[in-house]
Amino acid sequence: xxxxxxxxxxxxxxxxxxxxxxxxxxxxxxxxxxxxxxxxxxxxxxxxxxxxxxxxxxxxxxxxxxxxxxxxxxxxxxxxxxxxxxxxxxxxxxxxxxxxxxxxxxxxxxxxxxxxxxxxxxxxxxxxxxxxxxxxxxxxxxxxxxxxxxxxxxxxxxxxxxxxxxxxxxxxxxxxxxxxxxxxxxxxxxxxxxxxxxxxxxxxxxxxxxxxxxxxxxxxxxxxxxxxx
Amino acid sequence: xxxxxxxxxxxxxxxxxxxxxxxxxxxxxxxxxxxxxxxxxxxxxxxxxxxxxxxxxxxxxxxxxxxxxxxxxxxxxxxxxxxxxxxxxxxxxxxxxxxxxxxxxxxxxxxxxxxxxxxxxxxxxxxxxxxxxxxxxxxxxxxxxxxxxxxxxxxxxxxxxxxxxxxxxxxxxxxxxxxxxxxxxxxxxxxxxxxxxxxxxxxxxxxxxxxxxxxxxxxxxxxxxxxxxxxxxxxxxxxxxxxxxxxxxxxxxxxxxxxxxxxxxxxxxxxxxxxxxxxxxxxxxxxxxxxxxxxxxxxxxxxxxxxxxxxxxxxxxxxxxxxxxxxxxxxxxxxxxxxxxxxxxxxxxxxxxxxxxxxxxxxxxxxxxxxxxxxxxxxxxxxxxxxxxxxxxxxxxxxxxxxxxxxxxxxxxxxxxxxxxxxxxxxxxxxxxxxxxxxxxxxxxxxxxxxxxxxxxxxxxxxxxxxxxxxxxxxxxxxxxxxxxxxxxxxxxxxxxx
Numbered sequence: 001x002x003x004x005x006x007x008x009x010x011x012x013x014x015x016x017x018x019x020x021x022x023x024x025x026x027x028x029x030x031x032x033x034x035x036x037x038x039x040x041x042x043x044x045x046x047x048x049x050x051x052x053x054x055x056x057x058x059x060x061x062x063x064x065x066x067x068x069x070x071x072x073x074x075x076x077x078x079x080x081x082x083x084x085x086x087x088x089x090x091x092x093x094x095x096x097x098x099x100x101x102x103x104x105x106x107x108x109x110x111x112x113x114x115x116x117x118x119x120x121x122x123x124x125x126x127x128x129x130x131x132x133x134x135x136x137x138x139x140x141x142x143x144x145x146x147x148x149x150x151x152x153x154x155x156x157x158x159x160x161x162x163x164x165x166x167x168x169x170x171x172x173x174x175x176x177x178x179x180x181x182x183x184x185x186x187x188x189x190x191x192x193x194x195x196x197x198x199x200x201x202x203x204x205x206x207x208x209x210x211x212x213x214x215x216x217x218x219x220x221x222x223x224x225x226x227x228x229x
Numbered sequence: 230x231x232x233x234x235x236x237x238x239x240x241x242x243x244x245x246x247x248x249x250x251x252x253x254x255x256x257x258x259x260x261x262x263x264x265x266x267x268x269x270x271x272x273x274x275x276x277x278x279x280x281x282x283x284x285x286x287x288x289x290x291x292x293x294x295x296x297x298x299x300x301x302x303x304x305x306x307x308x309x310x311x312x313x314x315x316x317x318x319x320x321x322x323x324x325x326x327x328x329x330x331x332x333x334x335x336x337x338x339x340x341x342x343x344x345x346x347x348x349x350x351x352x353x354x355x356x357x358x359x360x361x362x363x364x365x366x367x368x369x370x371x372x373x374x375x376x377x378x379x380x381x382x383x384x385x386x387x388x389x390x391x392x393x394x395x396x397x398x399x400x401x402x403x404x405x406x407x408x409x410x411x412x413x414x415x416x417x418x419x420x421x422x423x424x425x426x427x428x429x430x431x432x433x434x435x436x437x438x439x440x441x442x443x444x445x446x447x448x449x450x451x452x453x454x455x456x457x458x459x460x461x462x463x464x465x466x467x468x469x470x471x472x473x474x475x476x477x478x479x480x481x482x483x484x485x486x487x488x489x490x491x492x493x494x495x496x497x498x499x500x501x502x503x504x505x506x507x508x509x510x511x512x513x514x515x516x517x518x519x520x521x522x523x524x525x526x527x528x529x530x531x532x533x534x535x536x537x538x539x540x541x542x543x544x545x546x547x548x549x550x551x552x553x554x555x556x557x558x559x560x561x562x563x564x565x566x567x568x569x570x571x572x573x574x575x576x577x578x579x580x581x582x583x584x585x586x587x588x589x590x591x592x593x594x595x596x597x598x599x600x601x602x603x604x605x606x607x608x609x610x611x612x613x614x615x616x617x618x619x620x621x622x623x624x625x626x627x628x629x630x631x632x633x634x635x636x637x638x639x640x641x642x643x644x645x646x647x648x649x650x651x652x653x654x655x656x657x658x659x660x661x662x663x664x665x666x667x668x669x670x671x672x673x674x675x676x677x678x679x680x681x682x683x684x685x686x687x688x689x690x691x692x693x694x695x696x697x698x699x700x701x702x703x704x705x706x707x708x709x710x711x712x713x714x715x716x717x718x719x720x721x722x723x724x725x726x727x
Contacts, residue, residue, distance in 0.1 A: 050632065050633065072637065072638075083633070083634075086630060094652060104636075107636055
C-alpha cells in the first residue's frame with residue numbers, strides 16, 4: 001500500500017530527508033517517531049504531495065510520485081485516496097461542523113448536497129460528534145475539533161490516512177479522546193501513518209515503528225522492539 | 230433618527246453655513262492698497278479669451294488678458310490672473326478674485342446675484358456640426374434626427390446651455406461640458422451631433438477643427454460683462470468707468486481689430502446694447518420646490534453610479550488579487566504594473582481617457598457607461614490591494630487542508646480561502662464604498678450630472694450657494710450614513726469573533 005524508496009530532500013542546502021526507505025502493507029499502522037526537527041512531518045507531507053522531494057520515489061494507494069513538482073492531476077488523485085489530519089486541526093472557521101465534513105464530498109467527489117450531508121453525518125457519528133453538526137468550529141474544544149478534522153478526512157473514504165502529530169496541540173484529557181478515535185480506526189483496518197511523540201499511543205496502535213533522526217531512519221521494527229515494552 | 234445621530238448632522242450643517250458665508254470682498258481702496266486687481270478666468274480651451282501662448286505656454290494671452298490689463302491700468306494698479314473652472318468662476322469673487330473677466334454672458338440671473346459691468350463684447354450663438362453630417366440649418370433641430378433626439382454639447386453654465394434648455398421645441402439632449410474644446414472634440418469623433426457656443430470661440434478654433442462647419446448664422450446674441458461682488462459698489466463703478474474710457478478713446482476697437490474680432494461692429498453693437506432686466510429673487514420655499522426634485526434625481530444618479538461601479542470594482546479587484554498571488558508567473562508582474570498605473574494616476578484623468586480618447590480609436594462609450602467603467606477600474610486597483618492583504622491573512626494551513634482533501638488550487642481558493650478573506654476585508658471595503666460615493670462627483674468632467682454637479686449648476690443659476698450647499702450636504706449624509714453604520718456593524722462583529 002505504501003512504498004517509500006530512497007527518498008531525499010534538501011532545504012536551504014541541508015538534507016532534511018536522507019535516503020529514507022519505508023514499506024507498509026494494507027491495514028498497517030506505521031508510527032513515525034523521533035526528536036523534533038528530525039524530518040517526521042516533512043516525510044509525511046511528501047506522502048500526499050504537500051512537499052516535493054529531490055530524489056527517490058513514493059508509491060501510495062497505487063499512485064507513483066517522482067522527484068520534483070507533481071502534475072496537478074496526479075496530486076488530486078493521490079489526495080482523494082490519502083486523507084490527512086493536521087496538528088492544528090485546520091478546520092474551516094466559516095463553515096459549520098457538518099459543512100466542514102461535507103465540503104470534500106461535495107466539491108471533490110461532486111456528490112449532491114443531501115448525499116454529502118448524509119455521508120458527513122455518518123462520519124461525525126463515527127467519531128462521536130453527531131450532536132455538533134450545526135456548531136461552528138470555534139465553539140468546540142480542541143479534542144472535538146480534531147475529531148471533526150478526522151471525520152472530514154474520512155469523508156472521502158481514503159485508502160490511507162496520514163496523521164501529523166494529531167494530539168500535540170491538546171491537553172492530556174482531550175489527547176486521550178482523540179487517541180481513542182484513532183485507535184478505533186486502526187482496529188477497523190484503516191491503513192495509516194502517524195507522526196507522533198506519544199510512545200504509549202504508538203505501542204497500542206502501531207504495527208510498525210520508524211525512528212527518524214536528522215532525516216535518516218535509525219531504526220525500523222515492531223513497537224515492542226523499538227520502544228520497549 | 231435618534232437625537233444622538235442628529236446632532237453631528239446639525240453641527241455639520243451649521244458649519245457649512247458658516248464656512249460658505251461669503252468673505253467680505255476687497256473694495257476699491259483695498260485693491261489700490263494691494264496694487265493689484267485680481268481677475269479670474271479659465272484658461273482651459275479658453276481661446277480667444279484667455280489661453281496659454283502657443284509660443285510660450287507659461288505665458289497667458291487672449292483679448293481678455295489685454296482688456297484686464299487695460300482696466301487695471303485705468304485703476305492705477307497691475308492685473309493679476311487667477312485660474313478657476315469656468316462655471317464656478319463667480320464663486321471666486323470676494324476671495325481670492327476681485328472680478329471675473331471671462332466671456333461671462335450678461336443674463337438676468339447674473340444681474341440679480343452679482344454686479345455686472347456695462348457690456349464689453351457682443352457675441353452670437355453658433356451651431357457647429359460635422360461637414361459630412363445631416364445638420365444643415367438650426368431649424369433641423371426641431372425634428373428628431375436619424376438616431377432620435379439630437380445630441381448637442383454646450384459649455385456648462387453658458388448662455389448656449391440656458392438657450393437650449395429654455396427652448397423645448399428643439400428635439401435635443403443637452404450635454405454639458407467643462408470646456409469648449411471638449412464638445413468640439415466630441416462632435417469631431419461622432420459622439421455628439423452638434424455643439425452650440427459663442428461664435429468667437431469657433432472662429433478662433435475653426436482651423437484646428439477643419440472637419441466641422443458652422444450651421445447657419447449666429448443667433449440669440451448677447452453681451453459679455455465683467456462680474457464683481459455685490460458688496461463692492463465702488464470697485465464695480467470704477468470698472469464701469471474704466472470700460473467707458475477704453476471704449477470712448479478707441480482702445481477697445483484697436484484691441485478687437487488686433488484679435489480679428491471685428492472692432493467696428495463690436496463698438497456699434499455695444500453702443501446699441503439694450504438694458505438687460507434683473508431676475509427676481511425666489512423665496513426659500515420656491516427655491517426648495519424648484520430645486521429639490523432636481524437635486525433628488527441627481528442624488529439618484531450618484532447612487533446609480535456607486536451601485537453599478539462598486540460591485541464591478543470588487544469583482545475585478547478580487548480577480549486581480551488572486552491573479553497576483555496564485556496566477557501564472559507571467560501574469561503577476563503584468564497585474565502589479567496595472568495596479569500601479571491605475572493607483573498612480575488621478576481618477577479624473579482616467580475618466581478623460583475613457584470618454585475623450587477611446588472615441589478616437591473608434592470606441593465611443595455613453596457617458597454613464599464610461600463613468601461606471603472609470604470608477605470600477607480605479608477602485609478595482611484599490612480593492613485588489615485590500616483583497617491581497619485579506620488573502621494573505623488567511624493561514625496557509627487552511628489552503629493546505631483544502632488541498633489535502635483533493636481540491637484543485639482554484640477549488641481551495643473558491644470554497645475555503647476567498648470566503649474567509651472576504652469576511653476579513655468587509656470593514657475596509659465598506660469604507661471604500663463610502664469613498665466611492667463621494668468620488669462619483671468627479672464624473673461631472675465627462676458630462677454626467679450627479680449631485681455635486683447639479684448643486685454647482687443650481688447654486689450658480691439661483692445664486693443661493695449656502696442654502697443649496699446645506700441641502701446637498703444633507704443628501705450626501707443621508708446616503709453615506711447607513712453605509713457608515715453598516716461598516717461599524719461589520720467591525721463590531723469581527724471584534725466579537727476575534
